[in-house]
Amino acid sequence: MSVEITIEKTQNSRIDQFDPENIGFGKIFTDHMFLANWDGTTWTNPRIVPYGPLSLSPATSAIHYGQSIFEGMKAFINKKTGKPMLFRPRENAKRLNRSAERMVMPSVPEDLFMDGLKKLISIDSAWIPNTEGGSLYIRPFMFATDDFIGVKPSEHYIFAIFCCPVGPYYTKALKVKVEEEFSRAAPGGVGFTKCAGNYGGAMYPTLQAQKEGYDQVLWTDPLTHTLVEETGTTNLFAVFENEIVTPALGSTLLSGITRDSVIKGLTHLGHPVTERNLSVNELKEQLNAGTLKEIFITGTAATLIKIQGFGHQGTYFEVLDQGDSAVSDSIKNWLDAVRLGESEDVFEWNESV
Numbered sequence: 534m535s536v537e538i539t540i541e542k543t544q545n546s547r548i549d550q551f552d553p554e555n556i557g558f559g560k561i562f563t564d565h566m567f568l569a570n571w572d573g574t575t576w577t578n579p580r581i582v583p584y585g586p587l588s589l590s591p592a593t594s595a596i597h598y599g600q601s602i603f604e605g606m607k608a609f610i611n612k613k614t615g616k617p618m619l620f621r622p623r624e625n626a627k628r629l630n631r632s633a634e635r636m637v638m639p640s641v642p643e644d645l646f647m648d649g650l651k652k653l654i655s656i657d658s659a660w661i662p663n664t665e666g667g668s669l670y671i672r673p674f675m676f677a678t679d680d681f682i683g684v685k686p687s688e689h690y691i692f693a694i695f696c697c698p699v700g701p702y703y704t705k706a707l708k709v710k711v712e713e714e715f716s717r718a719a720p721g722g723v724g725f726t727k728c729a730g731n732y733g734g735a736m737y738p739t740l741q742a743q744k745e746g747y748d749q750v751l752w753t754d755p756l757t758h759t760l761v762e763e764t765g766t767t768n769l770f771a772v773f774e775n776e777i778v779t780p781a782l783g784s785t786l787l788s789g790i791t792r793d794s795v796i797k798g799l800t801h802l803g804h805p806v807t808e809r810n811l812s813v814n815e816l817k818e819q820l821n822a823g824t825l826k827e828i829f830i831t832g833t834a835a836t837l838i839k840i841q842g843f844g845h846q847g848t849y850f851e852v853l854d855q856g857d858s859a860v861s862d863s864i865k866n867w868l869d870a871v872r873l874g875e876s877e878d879v880f881e882w883n884e885s886v
């Protein structure tokens with residue numbers, strides 16, 4: 534089934550002012566956006582319109598009570614065909630709906646998600662940077678629009694998608710602080726969703742870590758603060774001499790699509806990954822023993838970034854200079870090549886627009 538989408542193209546394209554060599558991350562928006570409205574029963578009026586401000590009541594429910602969820606995904610220019618390709622977009626559609634269910638929001642049918650997405654990307658495809666490390670970051674999101682004061686699920690919502698041409702999110706290996714005071718999520722809470730509040734709540738601890746000279750927080754389990762979970766917007770992998778480990782999923786961490794791709798890719802390359810509990814003590818013990826080869830983090834925005842070292846209880850532990858980067862280099866190269874169409878798409882992850 535395909536969805537009937539109305540299209541209003543901009544009369545004032547900004548593409549001429551766009552310099553793909555100088556884009557940073559998240560500051561430039563393409564010419565158009567996709568919108569659809571939930572009227573209490575069904576999704577209505579799917580449309581592509583010029584990118585621009587939305588008009589909202591000050592009582593808009595999402596602003597006060599937090600029914601607001603989002604996704605992050607990317608499109609790349611395929612090096613072989615020159616055509617735009619989406620990377621595993623249906624996984625984002627599924628994850629958006631897992632977030633929606635937990636936040637008592639309507640689910641977005643895959644048809645509506647995919648048709649809106651593909652139409653938008655095909656209209657704005659000239660904005661996809663074809664530069665080294667460049668891609669189109671895509672932000673699907675949904676929020677509650679009832680103008681009503683009182684805590685209850687909204688009856689009306691907007692589902693929207695907009696896009697930003699982006700370069701690399703991080704350009705160097707990161708220093709992370711193992712967080713022992715603050716928690717990002719709690720068992721039974723909303724840590725496994727991409728709801729906006731998870732990110733607002735993480736800003737204060739992240740700022741504290743940055744004041745101490747770290748780039749990011751490395752979250753630990755909220756009950757004992759001894760088990761490593763994830764960073765602000767990425768999942769984590771530790772490469773030991775005889776095992777590659779990533780923290781097992783649960784209600785407190787996000788099931789990253791890059792994490793899943795890295796697990797499948799490493800297994801394909803002959804390096805199976807164990808999903809299990811990973812303690813800070815184990816990281817320290819293996820580092821001391823010389824058997825911690827590297828730590829790296831994965832996410833759509835960040836792609837795959839090495840960890841320089843971590844701080845724990847006031848002591849800094851250098852990882853990168855003592856290890857080697859063979860595993861992260863090989864999986865990063867493999868994943869980049871798959872996404873850009875330079876090597877075989879064995880898992881059929883790329884989807885044309």
Ligand SMILES: Cc1ncc(COP(=O)(O)O)c(C=O)c1O
Pocket residue numbers: 605763764765766767768787788789790791792831832833834
């Ligand atoms: C908290 C958190 N963990 C992990 C990730 C990585 O997920 P993905 O690889 O799907 O981008 C993200 C980014 O979406 C995130 O926000």
